Amino acid sequence: MTLDTPAAVVLELMTMGQQSAAHLGDLLRAASPASPHQELAAEILRCCGRVIDALRATSGGRKRKAPEYQAEAAPPPKRRGRGAEAVKEVVTSGTTVDGFIWRKYGQKDINGRKHPRLYYRCAHRQQGCNATRRVQRTRDQPAAYEIAYYGEHTCRGAAACHPQGGAPPPAVVDFGSNSWGAADAGRGGSPAASMSQGQQGGWSPSSVSASPSSEVGLELEGAHAHEWEWHDAATVDELIGAAPCYGPDPVTEFLDGCLGWEAVLNDPLHLAGLLHIATFQ
DNA sequence: TCGATTTGACCTGC
DNA sequence: GCAGGTCAAATCGA
Numbered sequence: 001m002t003l004d005t006p007a008a009v010v011l012e013l014m015t016m017g018q019q020s021a022a023h024l025g026d027l028l029r030a031a032s033p034a035s036p037h038q039e040l041a042a043e044i045l046r047c048c049g050r051v052i053d054a055l056r057a058t059s060g061g062r063k064r065k066a067p068e069y070q071a072e073a074a075p076p077p078k079r080r081g082r083g084a085e086a087v088k089e090v091v092t093s094g095t096t097v098d099g100f101i102w103r104k105y106g107q108k109d110i111n112g113r114k115h116p117r118l119y120y121r122c123a124h125r126q127q128g129c130n131a132t133r134r135v136q137r138t139r140d141q142p143a144a145y146e147i148a149y150y151g152e153h154t155c156r157g158a159a160a161c162h163p164q165g166g167a168p169p170p171a172v173v174d175f176g177s178n179s180w181g182a183a184d185a186g187r188g189g190s191p192a193a194s195m196s197q198g199q200q201g202g203w204s205p206s207s208v209s210a211s212p213s214s215e216v217g218l219e220l221e222g223a224h225a226h227e228w229e230w231h232d233a234a235t236v237d238e239l240i241g242a243a244p245c246y247g248p249d250p251v252t253e254f255l256d257g258c259l260g261w262e263a264v265l266n267d268p269l270h271l272a273g274l275l276h277i278a279t280f281q
Numbered sequence: 282t283c284g285a286t287t288t289g290a291c292c293t294g295c
Numbered sequence: 296g297c298a299g300g301t302c303a304a305a306t307c308g309a
Contacts, residue, residue: 105300105301105302105303106300106301106302108298108299108300108301110298110299111297111298111299117299117300119300119301121301132300134300
């Protein structure tokens, strides 16, 4: 492959990064078999692999089929059939904050569940946003929540959802293994706000977890955790005030799988972000 | 007074 | 018929 296209450049760099990460993992393993830092190296490997896979799929001439969903053609919201598949399901610990403004519209005691199931819909439903979510405390960990998302945000995302046009709250991204967030908190790194921008330009929920001490108020437990919702105006103001500059992070979006590869390649800013990561290896 | 939440009733799929 | 999902009136709080 030649390096005459941005995709080729990124692929080359990511391949180098992947090799470097593998090497780093080997070194860490050799230095200290039980080192938790190995998880970081593994995480980098996974991310690189993901980028490379996406790139290869793109360069193969196959384009991901655009989602069938179209905002203007969206049918009126219908009842979900029982067991309908969620667009995304996440498990969060201690918080249900995800950067969107949700309006609770129902609560139901579920058979065999100690805690009721809560139903939320996007606060911008009047604007045609049909996104809903279902929040349920997990059986194993009462302080943790299973959140199932249904529908897509068509309200142009968190910026639109937020009354001040602000950005999502500080939250730690869970890239799947939660190792980044945990490592970040442990190292005192800045708590990265990172919600993901979906392909329609709206924000899609990432897997969000609260880091133990990253942000005031985000880590609550037990009976008070549910009080921290984004419809709490005071909370929103506090969080936005604490982090006024959060905006879309294309790199994180991409790595989190919510930003299409084509969007990255077609947008110089997104591409620059990825290249920055690639050269960071 | 108005917007948000609560909660019982209703609707629908299995 | 039951269980889960949604509606909408009642209630609450700023």
